[in-house]
Amino acid sequence: MVDDFQHDGHGHAAQNAAILLRVAQTMAKLGVAAFPRNYELFYEALSGRNPALTRDVAALGSYPVQSRIEEIGVKFHLSGFAPIATDVIRTEAARTISAVNQRLNNNIARTEGFAALLRQFIARLETDPVAGMSDFSADAGRMRDAVAAFEREERAFAVSMNETVAELGGIASDIEAMRKTSTRDATTGLANRVAFSARLAALYDDGSAAGPAALALVKVEGLRDLCESHGAAIAEKALKKLAPVFRKSVKKNDFVARIGADEFAFIFHDVSTDNAEAIAQRIRACVEAVQITLPNRTFTSKTLSLSAGIAMTPIASGSADLITQAELALHAVRVGGNRGVLVFSAAIGSRATKTYTRHVA
The missing domain is CATH 3.30.70.270 (Reverse transcriptase/Diguanylate cyclase domain)
Known part of the structure; x- marks a missing residue:
């Protein structure tokens, strides 16, 4: 973003015009749409204050798609891209919550299935006391396999839930970064x-x-x-x-x-x-x-x-x-x-x- 001094100082009008001209010329040369948020991004890139941002913008090449430009703006929490960041966060949160809901439903279904199998095995023992050893052995084998499968699924569920927690943590960090962008002065870090x-x-x-x-x-x-x-x-x-x-x-x-x-x-x-x-x-x-x-x-x-x-x-x-x-x-x-x-x-x-x-x- 063009520095505040360049926006509201009479003595700096020429320098302001020169900087804006350079940004505009660079954007025109690369075929970048003349959106205000794009001007902010390219000013930050040309200023060299954030080398990582400058490298990402340089890697865009000529005629970059707008979605890629917006990815960079959101990544570096530029204020002009805050509305886009909000939409991205909302979409990611909805996707993550939907995935959690699906995993929980699947886990409940697996738990209920295992419980039903266990009840059947117990009922067989209680209602058929004269069952042959071979029948009991076969039922016990099926139960052993079911327990092993249930344990594997539970471990996988635990891993997926840990990944979900990490994803939600990332979303929370993005929200906090966006909040700071909207309420903090970029130069001083003070409130705006x-x-x-x-x-x-x-x-x-x-x-x-x-x-x-x-x-x-x-x-x-x-x-x-x-x-x-x-x-x-x-x-x-x-x-x-x-x-x-x-x-x-x-x-x-x-x-x-x-x-x-x-x-x-x-x-x-x-x-x-x-x-x-x-x-x-x-x-x-x-x-x-x-x-x-x-x-x-x-x-x-x-x-x-x-x-x-x-x-x-x-x-x-x-x-x-x-x-x-x-x-x-x-x-x-x-x-x-x-x-x-x-x-x-x-x-x-x-x-x-x-x-x-x-x-x-």
């Missing part, structure tokens, strides 16, 4: 906008705040300039350095998500206004301590900073109001080149103009 929207909505129960919490909308200052000056790869490297910093900066039950190219959202639970502001200031200091080494410049590095707008659940009427207040606080702290952390207040709300447009949500 989809997961953030769900978590934000959960802050309010029946229209009222479920508990004291704070939403901090954060913009990483300098990240876009870093991308435009040194390329998307350096910006991606910086993001991967920031991700663990953000994870370590919040409590276990708090939440952090990447919701834009250089924008993140934090949810702090059980905090006061002062607590939330102090946490945001601490995160800002941690970001400023991160050193980003520039390509071919071993002794040269760049630093970043952040601006944050904070809104508190007790004074917001709902999730939409909460995010609007955080946006206004973030906008206010960045006006005129200012940087830092600002908590929403009535004064900030009263200064909001009609020309203000949301840049986060």
Whole structure:
């Protein structure tokens, strides 16, 4: 997938166009259908970030069938192929469950047949006490053979059930991988906008705040300039350095998500206004301590900073109001080149103009 910086940065428009042109030219040369998910797959292949994916795409050759392209997209859990992956998982699950049902039915039938044979043998012993030794020997031989066959079938059934358990485990793994693809940012491994929207909505129960919490909308200052000056790869490297910093900066039950190219959202639970502001200031200091080494410049590095707008659940009427207040606080702290952390207040709300447009949500 084309990097977010290339989607929404003015300075990167030319580079974005060049990358898209290269992808389009490659797809046209190979006769690949111009589906959005195919663009995602070929961008990932041409980026070289996943050598295994690149090798699989290279092995497609000219004029590959779409089903083979989709197999690769599903295999590497690309987000554009998630609907196809869902259908594959559904089909595999139905097939596996049907097979289990058939095996169980067959096993029940075998067990019932063996039980019937055993009952017949017991009845013969009980009702015909004068049966000859040769007759008894013949019945015992048939019973011995039946027991041996039953044991073989039971062993085979146990093997098949173990294989089924493994298949179901694989399906569960695929479902989990697909879930992560749909709710995780590919670059940082943090939650994405989809997961953030769900978590934000959960802050309010029946229209009222479920508990004291704070939403901090954060913009990483300098990240876009870093991308435009040194390329998307350096910006991606910086993001991967920031991700663990953000994870370590919040409590276990708090939440952090990447919701834009250089924008993140934090949810702090059980905090006061002062607590939330102090946490945001601490995160800002941690970001400023991160050193980003520039390509071919071993002794040269760049630093970043952040601006944050904070809104508190007790004074917001709902999730939409909460995010609007955080946006206004973030906008206010960045006006005129200012940087830092600002908590929403009535004064900030009263200064909001009609020309203000949301840049986060």
